Amino acid sequence: MFNIFTNEMLAKNRIRQVLLFLWILSLGLVRGQVSYSIPEEMPKGSFVGNIAQDLGLDLKRLNMGKARIYTGDDTEYISLNKDRGVLSIKERIDREALCEQTTPCALHFQIMLEDPMEFYTVTVEITDINDNPPVFRKNEMKFEINEMSQTGARFVLETANDQDVGVNGLQRYTLNPTNNFILKLHSDQDGNKNVEMVLQKSLDREKNDHITLMLTALDGGDPQMSGTIQIQITVTDANDNTPICSQPIYKASVAENAPKGTLLTTVRATDADQGSYGTISYTISTEAVEALFKIDSDEGVVQLTGGLDYEKQKHYQFNVQARDHGGHSDVCKVMISVTDINDNKPSISIMSKSNAISEDSSKDTAVAILNVQDQDSGENGKVQCSINDNIPFSLKSTSNNFFSLVGDGDLDRERQPNYNITVTCTDEGMPSLSSSLTLSLQISDVNDNPPVFEKALYEASIPENNSPGLSIFTIHAKDTDWKQNARISYILQESTVKGDSISAYVSVNADSGAIHAVRSFDYEQIKDFQFQVKAQDGGSPPQSSNVSVKVVIQDQNDNAPQVLYPVHTGSSLVAEMVPRSADVGYLVTKVVAVDVDSGQNAWLSYKLQKTTERALFEVGAQNGEIRTIRQITDKDAVKQKLSVVVEDNGQPPRSATVNVNVALADSFPEVLSEFSDFTHDKEYNESLTFYLVLALAVVSFLFIVSIIAIFLVKCYRWRRERMCYKSNGHLPVIPYYPPLYADAGGTGTLQHVYNYEVCRTTDSRKSDLKHMRPCSQSIISLNTTGTLTLPHAQREKLIIEDSDDQVSSYSVMSR
Numbered sequence: 001m002f003n004i005f006t007n008e009m010l011a012k013n014r015i016r017q018v019l020l021f022l023w024i025l026s027l028g029l030v031r032g033q034v035s036y037s038i039p040e041e042m043p044k045g046s047f048v049g050n051i052a053q054d055l056g057l058d059l060k061r062l063n064m065g066k067a068r069i070y071t072g073d074d075t076e077y078i079s080l081n082k083d084r085g086v087l088s089i090k091e092r093i094d095r096e097a098l099c100e101q102t103t104p105c106a107l108h109f110q111i112m113l114e115d116p117m118e119f120y121t122v123t124v125e126i127t128d129i130n131d132n133p134p135v136f137r138k139n140e141m142k143f144e145i146n147e148m149s150q151t152g153a154r155f156v157l158e159t160a161n162d163q164d165v166g167v168n169g170l171q172r173y174t175l176n177p178t179n180n181f182i183l184k185l186h187s188d189q190d191g192n193k194n195v196e197m198v199l200q201k202s203l204d205r206e207k208n209d210h211i212t213l214m215l216t217a218l219d220g221g222d223p224q225m226s227g228t229i230q231i232q233i234t235v236t237d238a239n240d241n242t243p244i245c246s247q248p249i250y251k252a253s254v255a256e257n258a259p260k261g262t263l264l265t266t267v268r269a270t271d272a273d274q275g276s277y278g279t280i281s282y283t284i285s286t287e288a289v290e291a292l293f294k295i296d297s298d299e300g301v302v303q304l305t306g307g308l309d310y311e312k313q314k315h316y317q318f319n320v321q322a323r324d325h326g327g328h329s330d331v332c333k334v335m336i337s338v339t340d341i342n343d344n345k346p347s348i349s350i351m352s353k354s355n356a357i358s359e360d361s362s363k364d365t366a367v368a369i370l371n372v373q374d375q376d377s378g379e380n381g382k383v384q385c386s387i388n389d390n391i392p393f394s395l396k397s398t399s400n401n402f403f404s405l406v407g408d409g410d411l412d413r414e415r416q417p418n419y420n421i422t423v424t425c426t427d428e429g430m431p432s433l434s435s436s437l438t439l440s441l442q443i444s445d446v447n448d449n450p451p452v453f454e455k456a457l458y459e460a461s462i463p464e465n466n467s468p469g470l471s472i473f474t475i476h477a478k479d480t481d482w483k484q485n486a487r488i489s490y491i492l493q494e495s496t497v498k499g500d501s502i503s504a505y506v507s508v509n510a511d512s513g514a515i516h517a518v519r520s521f522d523y524e525q526i527k528d529f530q531f532q533v534k535a536q537d538g539g540s541p542p543q544s545s546n547v548s549v550k551v552v553i554q555d556q557n558d559n560a561p562q563v564l565y566p567v568h569t570g571s572s573l574v575a576e577m578v579p580r581s582a583d584v585g586y587l588v589t590k591v592v593a594v595d596v597d598s599g600q601n602a603w604l605s606y607k608l609q610k611t612t613e614r615a616l617f618e619v620g621a622q623n624g625e626i627r628t629i630r631q632i633t634d635k636d637a638v639k640q641k642l643s644v645v646v647e648d649n650g651q652p653p654r655s656a657t658v659n660v661n662v663a664l665a666d667s668f669p670e671v672l673s674e675f676s677d678f679t680h681d682k683e684y685n686e687s688l689t690f691y692l693v694l695a696l697a698v699v700s701f702l703f704i705v706s707i708i709a710i711f712l713v714k715c716y717r718w719r720r721e722r723m724c725y726k727s728n729g730h731l732p733v734i735p736y737y738p739p740l741y742a743d744a745g746g747t748g749t750l751q752h753v754y755n756y757e758v759c760r761t762t763d764s765r766k767s768d769l770k771h772m773r774p775c776s777q778s779i780i781s782l783n784t785t786g787t788l789t790l791p792h793a794q795r796e797k798l799i800i801e802d803s804d805d806q807v808s809s810y811s812v813m814s815r
Contacts, residue, residue, distance in 0.1 A: 032118075036087070037125040040095040045088050048078060048124060051111060052085025055120055059085050065113035070351045072371055077107055078124060087122070095126045096163040103165050112352040117366035119351060121399075130168040130221025134160035137287040140230040141215075144327035147205040147235050153242065154184070155197040156321060156331040158285060160217035160227050171220040175213055175231075183215075188333070192317070197231070205235040236327060241272040243280045243322040245332035250320075252302070253337040256310040264293070267300035269322030269330055276325040285331070286318035293336070295320055302334060310340040311375035342380040342429025347373045348437045351402075356442040359411040367393065368405040368439055372425050380429035388422045395423065405439070413443040414480040445482035447539025453477045453547040460515075461552040464523040472506065472551060475513045477535035479543075487538040488513075493546065497529045506551065508533055515549065523555040524596045557601040557650025563658040565592040575661035577668075580632045588617065588662055591624035593646040595654075603649035609657065610643035617662070619644055626660060638664050 036049040052059055061067075062082045069080050079090035099105030107124040141158055162170040173195050175183045180203060184196045195215075203211075213231040218224060245267065252265040271278045282300040284290060292306035293316070300320070316336040323329035353368040374381045385403055387395050392409025405421065419441045426434035453475065460473040479486040490513040495502045507516050513533075529551055536544040566574045566589065576589045595602040606624040611617055613636055618629045626642065640662035647655040 033121040033123070035123040035125065037127055038089075038093075039127045039129050040093050041129060041131060042089050042093065044090065044092065048087035048089065050086050051080065051122065055111070057085065059083065061113070065115055068112050069109050070112050070119070070349075070371075071107075071109045072349055072351075072373070076109075078109065078122075080111065087124075093126055095128050095165075096132060098126060100163075101165060105165075110351060112369070114352060114354070117352055117354065117369060117404075119369055119402075128165050128168050130164055130219060130223070130225060132163040132168075133225035134162040134170045134217035134219055134227035136160045136215075136217065136227055136229040138229060140232055142232045142234070144234045144236050145199070145203060146240070146326050146328075147203045148240055149199055149203065149328070150240075151199050151202060153199040153328070155181075155199075156285070156319070156329060157183075157195045157197050157215060157231070158229065159193060159195055160229075161288075162217070162219050162227075164219060164221065168219055168221040170217055172218050174216045174218065176216070177213065180211065181213065194319075194331075203235045209235045211235065234327075241277070241324075242328035243269040243271040243324050243330045245269045245320075245322055245330050248332055250302075250332060250334045251337070252334070253339050254304060254308065255339050255341055256308045257341055257343060258304055258308065260304055260306070262304040264302045264304060264336060265334060267295065267302065267320045267322070267332055267334065269300070269332070271324045271328070273324065273326065277328075278324060280322050280324055283321050283323070284318055285321045289316055289318040292316065293318065293334075308338050310338045310377065311344065314338050314340075314377075340377045340380055342376055342427060342431070342433055344375040344380075345433040345435045346383045346385075346425040346427055347375075348423060348425055348435055349373070350437070350439075353439065354441070356444040357407065357411070358444045358446055359413040360446045360448065361407055361411060363407050363409070365407045366404050367407065367421075367441060369398075370403045370405065370423065370437075372401050372403060374427050376427065376429060380427055382428040383425050384428070385423060385425040387424070391419055391421060393419070393421060411443055413445045413482065414449060416443065417482075418442050445485050447481055447485040447537060447541070447543055449480045449485075450543035450545045451477040451479045451488050451535035451537055452545060453535065455547070457548050457550065459550045459552065461554050462517060462521065463554040464521050464556050465558055466517055466520055468517060468519055470517045472515045472517055475508075475515065475533060475535075475547065475549065477513070477545070477547075479535075479537050481537065481539065485537055485539040488535050489538070491534045491536060493532040493534050495531050497531070498526065502529075502531045505529060506531065515551075521553045523553045523598065524559065526553060527598075528552045555598045555601055557597055557648060557652070557654055559596045559601075560654040561593045561595045561604055561646040561648055561656045563591065563593045563646060563656055565590070566658065566660060568659070575663050576626075577663045577665060578628070578632070579666050580634075580636075580664055581666070582628055582632060584628055584630055586628045588626040588628065589660060591619065591626065591644050591646065591658060591660065593624065593656065593658075595648050597648065597650065601648055601650035605647050605649070607645050607647070608642060609645045610641075612637060612640045612642070616640070617642055626662075632664055636664055640664060 032055070034049070034051065034054045038046075038048055051057070052062060059082070062080075062085055067080060067082050069076060069078060075091065077089070077091045077093050078087050080087055093107075095105050098107075105126045105128075107126065109122055109124075110119040111122060112119045136158060138158060143155055145153075145155070160170055160173075162168075170193060173183055173185060175181060175197065180199060180201045181197045182200050184198050185193060186196075187193050197213075211233040213233065214228055215231055216226055216228045218226045246269065250265045250267055254262060254264055267282055269280050269282075271280055281297045282295050283297060284293065284295050292304065292308070293302055294305045295302050300322075302320075315338065318334055319331050320334055321329050321331050349371045351369040351371050354366075357365065357367055370385075372383050372385060374383050383401075385395055385397075387393060387405070392407060392411055393405055394408035396404050396406055398404050403423075405423070421439045421441060423437045423439065424434055425436075426432050454477070458473070458475050462470065462472050475490065477488055477490075479488055489510045490508045491510065492503060492506070492508045497505055503518070505518055505521075507518055508514070509516070513535075515533075530548060531551075532546045532548055534544050534546050536542050566576075568574065578586065578588055591606060593604055593606075595604055604624075605621050606619045607621060608617065608619050615630060616628060616632070616636060617626055617640070619626050619642075624644070624646070626644070642660040642662060644658050644660060645655050646658065647653050
């Protein structure tokens with residue numbers, strides 16, 4: 001019988017091992033999964049496996065991807081060394097505390113990686129070691145057995161409990177001594193081992209009224225461990241009927257939220273004996289459920305005394321012993337099934353999450369990986385998850401209970417810089433329960449927007465004659481990007497204005513966009529110019545845009561009017577001749593003037609400032625025409641001098657004055673004689689000044705020449721004296737006169753040096769050459785000496801004759 005029990009246990013263990021092997025093999029077929037098997041109770045730091053090698057991951061990927069372990073709860077038994085890529089024991093693992101009797105026992109966790117976001121499933125099977133002996137709940141069992149009990153009578157013994165599983169679990173029992181009783185082992189359909197003591201030899205109270213037996217429970221580990229319990233048997237008088245349970249198994253179901261005291265079932269047994277031998281009492285013989293269930297010892301009513309949780313344990317099974325007062329008993333089984341109710345909300349755990357995602361990320365880029373668990377079962381445990389609408393993200397189920405939050409549309413940080421994504425998970429229970437989780441996600445900026453100017457064309461004005469460095473105006477561009485990508489620098493684009501670089505005209509502040517004038521502008525030279533400024537952001541690669549800037553120079557009244565007519569030169573005088581018979585309104589002449597300024601600064605007005613005859617002439621205020629305003633009389637002088645002021649309309653106004661000479665005569669001879677005297681005073685003063693300066697220069701020159709001459713003569717005489725002294729001793733020096741030297745006595749051929757003069761003028765102020773010609777023109781041109789300007793051929797002839805006369809005079813003086 002013991003061998004049959006052992007063979008059954010070995011067969012079941014082989015079946016579990018095969019199932020575990022197939023389960024691990026199925027995991028190995030899944031991409032991104034790896035499995036390990038380690039024994040329990042390994043010391044901290046023990047090697048588990050080389051995760052990098054087994055997953056085909058580079059150590060750099062583990063470090064750069066910030067590899068970490070996600071377990072879903074607070075306890076981490078396994079640690080990851082990213083530098084070596086290995087898994088090791090972090091906390092002591094007790095298989096019995098972790099999985100109790102569940103086989104196989106395994107740890108499931110994920111290796112999380114970021115950039116890109118991904119995870120790998122790791123399964124670590126915890127194998128059992130023989131670290132727990134079989135343990136009986138009590139130290140002894142007591143029986144009262146009637147001496148008349150027939151052979152084959154069965155007595156249910158308390159079973160031992162071994163927390164180990166498989167071969168390390170409880171394997172067999174032994175009973176010593178075996179003179180009257182033997183053991184019978186059998187397993188129920190759930191694999192539980194029950195042991196009974198069977199009477200094989202009749203008892204005789206008179207020979208032995210008390211029997212002590214030792215029951216030993218043995219496991220199959222190495223080394224083998226055991227547990228014992230004493231059986232105390234008191235032999236009593238005859239009780240020839242044993243209690244019989246009305247059914248071997250009682251089944252009941254109860255909701256997990258059932259209150260304490262809930263009636264579950266009633267166990268019934270019968271005994272054919274009378275009196276105390278026929279009275280039956282009920283007890284629960286399974287220690288593990290005593291905190292949850294109780295039975296009425298007289299009525300056999302089973303009630304709930306503790307709290308149930310379907311998620312922790314779905315089924316309970318225990319034995320109820322029906323015993324009469326004669327020591328006979330029977331055992332029946334009670335099976336309680338716990339029914340699930342929807343009492344657990346879905347639990348959402350963040351396995352991995354990115355705080356930010358680039359706005360140029362492609363679709364299906366993972367943002368977060370979530371693990372959703374619902375401890376309920378069936379429909380109550382089925383979970384559907386969703387996110388809020390109208391956002392460019394979607395929630396995808398990657399595997400059982402795992403969801404990935406991925407991009408599902410175009411992202412634009414400038415339109416939406418962040419998102420609050422609410423993940424809602426709802427189970428399918430009645431009523432349904434749900435949980436929510438909000439994820440905050442920032443959209444990181446990329447340089448996808450160029451700077452944009454406020455205007456397509458900037459136009460500004462600056463007055464001329466500005467000071468260099470003057471700020472003209474400021475341009476401004478906006479960039480909807482962020483931080484460095486939105487930092488704008490302004491750059492002046494190279495171009496030329498009238499052959500010069502634009503940088504010689506303006507400069508641009510790179511940070512503020514302020515445009516400054518580099519030079520002082522002159523409206524008369526340049527009225528406007530245009531250039532381009534580039535706005536460039538600080539992104540990589542940078543984005544830029546250009547804008548045209550036009551600068552208009554504003555005219556200032558910085559130029560006085562210029563008189564174009566009549567023209568005055570230093571050597572001639574222009575006069576207008578008006579016949580004395582001229583009518584009123586006769587056009588004498590027209591003063592023509594221009595102003596290089598523009599606008600009102602160039603509007604000219606004319607007025608008479610000074611006239612010889614006040615009521616004789618007037619000038620047009622707008623056109624500068626000089627006309628007579630009355631009839632000319634004989635009393636009016638021939639010479640008329642008008643001072644005309646030309647004034648612009650600027651602020652302050654600028655003006656120019658021109659003198660107009662008018663001759664009131666009918667013939668040129670009359671005009672010539674009058675205007676010769678007219679110009680004499682002015683020219684005389686100018687000539688006098690010139691001659692004084694010239695005379696001073698000549699005297700100074702002659703003085704210097706005289707000094708030099710005296711010095712040279714002194715040197716010459718000294719040298720002659722020295723030479724004579726050396727050659728003749730003390731002979732007297734006889735003066736030497738050159739052959740052509742003229743002494744003071746004046747014995748030369750030309751004794752009177754200044755007897756010859758060349759006189760070219762009959763008057764010290766007038767030329768002796770007076771050439772008169774008929775006057776057929778109204779304009780008379782006189783030179784500064786007051787004589788009429790001669791034709792070119794005659795002027796050259798006179799110059800030649802004059803030169804010959806000067807040469808002759810110089811020759812005579814030298815002689």
